[in-house]
Amino acid sequence: MVKSNLRSFRKKNGETQDELARAIGVTRQTILKIEKNGQVPVFILAALLANHYNATIEEIFECSFN
Incomplete structure (x- = not known):
């Protein structure tokens, strides 16, 4: 599970x-779906978001494998 x-x-x-x-460079619907x-x-989009906010991917998305 991924928490955004x-x-x-x-x-x-x-x-x-x-x-x-x-x-x-994406649609508003893409942002809505992620939120x-x-x-x-996909990784490249996660990297673009992290770069935009000067954060790590891990700060924006929390993964749980339970």
Whole structure:
């Protein structure tokens, strides 16, 4: 299971889903799906998000293998 902390990063940065989507080159629907944990991003997208927020992938996504 993957838990996304993306929404809190986005809110702390004062961004809308649209603004974040434009900044990293995806659709708002992609951001929405990630925030709702309905979509696990491919590695490159996770890396783009981490880079955008100057964070690690692990800070944005918490993985549990239980």
